[in-house]
Amino acid sequence: MTAAEPLSPAALSALLHFYADCGVEWLLEDAPVDRIAEFSEQQAARAAQRRERPAAPQQAPARPAAAGTAARGTATPVQRSSAPAAAIAVPDADAVAAARQAARDARTLDELKLALEAFGGCNLKNGARSTVFATGSPTSGVMVLGPMPTADDDRDGLPFSGRQGQLLDRMLAAIGLSRETVLLSTVVPWRPPGNRAPSPAETDICRPFIERQIELAAPRHLLLLGNFTARFFLGEEGTIFSLRGSWREISIGPLILPALASLHPQDLLTAPANKALAWQDLLAFRQRLQS
Numbered sequence: 001m002t003a004a005e006p007l008s009p010a011a012l013s014a015l016l017h018f019y020a021d022c023g024v025e026w027l028l029e030d031a032p033v034d035r036i037a038e039f040s041e042q043q044a045a046r047a048a049q050r051r052e053r054p055a056a057p058q059q060a061p062a063r064p065a066a067a068g069t070a071a072r073g074t075a076t077p078v079q080r081s082s083a084p085a086a087a088i089a090v091p092d093a094d095a096v097a098a099a100r101q102a103a104r105d106a107r108t109l110d111e112l113k114l115a116l117e118a119f120g121g122c123n124l125k126n127g128a129r130s131t132v133f134a135t136g137s138p139t140s141g142v143m144v145l146g147p148m149p150t151a152d153d154d155r156d157g158l159p160f161s162g163r164q165g166q167l168l169d170r171m172l173a174a175i176g177l178s179r180e181t182v183l184l185s186t187v188v189p190w191r192p193p194g195n196r197a198p199s200p201a202e203t204d205i206c207r208p209f210i211e212r213q214i215e216l217a218a219p220r221h222l223l224l225l226g227n228f229t230a231r232f233f234l235g236e237e238g239t240i241f242s243l244r245g246s247w248r249e250i251s252i253g254p255l256i257l258p259a260l261a262s263l264h265p266q267d268l269l270t271a272p273a274n275k276a277l278a279w280q281d282l283l284a285f286r287q288r289l290q291s
Helices: 009-021 035-052 093-105 109-118 123-127 151-156 162-174 200-217 227-234 265-270 272-290
Strands: 142-146 183-186 221-225 247-252 255-262
Touching: 093 109, 093 200, 109 200, 123 200, 142 200, 142 227, 151 162, 162 265, 162 272, 183 200, 200 247, 200 255, 221 227, 221 272, 227 247, 227 255, 255 272, 265 272
Parallel strands: 142 183, 142 221, 221 255
Antiparallel strands: 247 255
């Protein structure tokens, strides 16, 4: 037997990051579970069901096939299960049209949140725990947007939770803001499985809802965090390092809004050297707010 050896902090960190990339969210359950006893109970229950089940009537033995049947390739038809398949949303033009209609019908942010929670046209919702919606002050004039929910966001039902949220709180505080004085949201309201990037079809379905959020909140300034968010709103294919740091005007419905792209807090946790670039962007954002 191979003896278990304690991991170094670097090796343990790499292992935990690997688990997170694979979609593992909790290593321990809230209460201990005896899996051996649980399996034994399941076996006993199945055995009891077999004893209680009436014996199936014996069938007459099958008649031997006539000569030449095998040569003709005649096969017994396969019995297929008639159980209905689980409902799966197909990301097509109809789903996008339904999303547009649901978003258009919402007249307030509260109505839009209800419409989003009731919407079933996107498969991302089937694997997510929460529908993550805008939180904070809708009248602040400042909206901070991220890409899609993380595992922490999905668990808490709030954008920018966990370590990323704590770092964002410090970033906002450095320029005199807080999550209570801005409006926080994500482009995609449901966490993709394993934190993968949303597909183009899934992104098209989510677009009407985030654009309607912006229309109803009518912010005066947008802060776009991360590569996915910047590409989504700016319509460009560069990296966040080429898209950040300069003010752009984007069109959302009838609104023309100034937007500044910057690095996502996760970019700073992964590579702390990027904090200098993020600080330059935050200073530019504060200067625009003050002017």
